[in-house]
Amino acid sequence: MAASTLFEKIWTSHVISDLGDGFALLHVDRHILHDLNAMKSLVELRERGYAVRNPELTIATPDHGVSTLPGRNIDTVPEGAALLRGYLEETRRAGIRSFDMNEDGQGIVHVIGPELGLTQPGTLFVCGDSHTCTHGGLGALGFGTGRSEVIHVLATQSIYQKKPKQMRINFNGTPGKGVTAKDLILYLIGQIGADGGNGHAVEYAGSAINAMSVEGRLTICNLSIEFGAKVGMIGPDDTAYDYLHGRRFSPAGANWDRAIAHWKTLPTDAGAKFDREIDVNVANVGPQITWGTSPQHVISVNDVVPDPATAGDAARRDAMNGALDYMGLTPGQPIAGTPIDWVFIGSCTNSRISDLREAGAIARGRKVKPGVSAWVVPGSQQVKQQAEAEGLHEVFKQAGFEWREPGCSMCLAANGELMPRGQRSVSTTNRNFEGRQGPGARTHLASPSMAAAAAIEGAITDVRKMMV
Amino acid sequence: MEPFIRLTAVAAPLLTPNINTDVLIRVEPMIKVPKGKLGPYCFEAWRYLPDRSENPDFILNKPAYRSAKILLAGLNFGCGSSREPAVWALADMGFRCIIAPGFGDIFFNNCFQSGMLPIVMPVETVEKLAKLAQSQGDLAPDFTVDLERQVIVTPSGEDIAFRIDALKRRALLDGLDDIGVTLAAKAKIDAFQANDLAQRPWIYRY
Known part of the structure; x- marks a missing residue:
């Protein structure tokens, strides 16, 4: 065959x-x-x-x-x-x-x-x-x-x-x-x-x-x-x-x-053909953070916000300008150091026990920056129970995070849990679309540890500085 | 489902790439407002200023395009969430056909379920159509989209061919209820499950 x-x-x-x-x-x-x-x-x-x-x-x-x-x-x-x-x-x-x-x-x-x-x-x-x-x-x-x-x-x-x-x-x-x-x-x-x-x-x-x-x-x-x-x-x-x-x-x-x-019969056979194949060398990848209103608007945390002038065509340039305007960012500014108001750790992307352990490792013994609202929403009852058995909920609470019940919550704000207009979040979610976390809310997507680091610093920050 | 056969109407150009379904319909009206009444909420964040007055700069608010039933769109239109109310909101706003260089896969499928015709065209063709759709004052020209012949007829009478999968085309032309069609061959599903139960019992009894 x-x-x-x-x-x-x-x-x-x-x-x-x-x-x-x-x-x-x-x-x-x-x-x-x-x-x-x-x-x-x-x-x-x-x-x-x-x-x-x-x-x-x-x-x-x-x-x-x-x-x-x-x-x-x-x-x-x-x-x-x-x-x-x-x-x-x-x-x-x-x-x-x-x-x-x-x-x-x-x-x-x-x-x-x-x-x-x-x-x-x-x-x-x-x-x-x-x-x-x-x-x-x-x-x-x-x-x-x-x-x-x-x-x-x-x-x-x-x-x-x-x-x-x-x-x-x-x-x-x-x-x-x-x-x-x-x-x-x-x-x-x-x-x-x-x-x-x-x-x-x-x-x-x-x-x-x-x-x-x-x-x-x-x-x-x-x-x-x-x-x-x-x-x-x-x-x-x-x-x-x-x-x-x-x-x-x-x-x-x-x-x-x-x-x-x-x-065991399911994995792809050697020699099977794909219409397209892409190789990524993961050693070249640093912690990522989005700057715009599409998940493709993403850079390494040590990069600067890109310049729409570099976009290939007018439609893309306009889209980038629209995204920067919505996000309140300037081309060329370093993304690190951008002050934030909210941190949301949760969603079907990053609310599992390993995600909470990664975020907890950064939060442990530190404090959320005053003025930042930081939420941890476990993905399920089972994740919540496991996290509580490990004492993670206490780690988060002592650091000043809210420890909440399982659900989608602020990922798409379908339950009334949303961010006020003009405020800025680092979220472990999947979409930084306009209005996704509330009309006028600005979302930066990142990993759980990057989100926890942002909560502590009150700004977008390179999590590696906080890792031993 | 309402059949789609032929449509003559104004075409509105909105070529912004990656317009997602959250922009087409935000989650709150999607939950609270019934199908058929979603029109005022489509493109909500772009159509209105923060004080809820209309944004006069937004293309779909311009007098020439208020009657548009054809949307000329950009790359990856309808990406993001699977929410079918994104299609309903466009339909409630009056649109029956979207012409774009590409669509989000789930949105594309959803269109056919609600009598909306999504046409994939090369980006150069969409840009050409957008130029032809430019308004003179408060008037914009009519285009015809003919699904029977699979052509777009430009205001000057030029035919531009497109192709829709035969199965999807038939369903739109006839306005089929696909559940009825599937259940007419219910024996095939019964047979599949009987055979599969013997192969993979853990799927069915758990």
Whole structure:
């Protein structure tokens, strides 16, 4: 048989019918609903006269709209209460397993999938959320869908897709001090642009990926959509199997052995062809920080804000000028030293236990600069419990961070937790778009340790100065 | 779904690259405002000044383009979030067709679900169309987008060919309900799952 890729193998084994012209109807193994889409999708499904075909393959959790205030309940965000009540009513009516607001297992959809063992190598995983590419970190084929596709999946447990092209990105070498998975992927986005991956399924490989933890891999895959790749994935290996072993919904007993045997057939074969291949030497990458309003607007923390005059064409120059104007920055100014008002550590990108440990290592024994609001929002109940068992919550609280409940929170400000107009944050999130953290709010994306360092300094700063 | 066959309308040029779906519809109105009423919230941050009055400099506020149903857009239009209300907001604002050098993949799919025609054209062609779409005072010229023939007809009558995948084109022309189509072949899904259950039981029983 011809050499094949991880993506190709999963795609082929999920084809229910081949419609020609590159289109196929694919089987969906796992579908996660969240509070922003569950009620409206399930109501529309019913009104159109359809039922949920496989409620047992569908999971739900509230994350986008829930308050992250300690002691929260369904009415903490009054505007969101109707959505949450509708979420509860409709998921129960449809017989869909929900991990409710303060229940074990609740958290950000892309955090709980892996940690509960629902995300597995070789699964086709969809969710009405663009960061579903995260699940590729465990060798799943995951991608985000719109509302209509969510409803189609509910009714049929399948989805129409056109087969994308394939790209492989090889991260080779050993990252330097203070350089995390987040920095590697932000650097890549800066190199290939916010549309560099459009129309492609991306596989990440190379020695830096092989040596990386599953949580780092999830962060890498999470940001695939920020350079336009709907799918990002990494071949499963012993690191992935060790991560999954014994998790709540991982295969167990004889099924574990069968699953492992299947998973071992999945990685890309030697000699398999990609439409495009990119090599990145990670030794050249420093801690990254965004300066503008697209994730491609990214520089090393020791760089200066770029000059739009260097842009290739008028449309790009105008876009850069617009971004600088929105962000209140001047070309040529060093990005380090820019004063900030907020720090947000959380989101499906960087809210896992390893992220909190990295941020905690910087916060330990230090104090948040007076006037800076600094939040830590763990990605899930499980992350929160683990962090508390390790005493990380006390480290953050003593340093002056707020320690909050799991949810998406200020990443997209769907729950009323937003930053005032004109204020500036360093956030461990995935989008520095205009208005994303609130109308007029200015967002700089960075790693958890860079965000913690900014909270201490009250300004964008090179975290390496604080590392022993 | 409303079919798309042919459209004659003003085309508004907005060639800023990487316009994301958060700009098309912010999360708050996306949650609070029903489909069909999202129009006033589309491009909210750009259309209005902080005091909520209209920004006269924003292209879609100019009298010549208020009736536009075609949007001439820049690279990577609709990148970012998967929110389908981004398409609904454009539709509620009156748009039925977007012509751009490239689209965010999820947004592109979402368009077809809501009767919005996304056309990919080389950047030079989009720039040429944008020049032809320039207004004279308060008047801008009409373009025709014909999905049956797969051509854009410029104001001077020139045909510019485009191509839409046959499957997507048919669905738009017919205004198909894809769930109905899929369930008509339900036996195929049943057969797939029965076979897959034997191969990968851990997927189904966990």
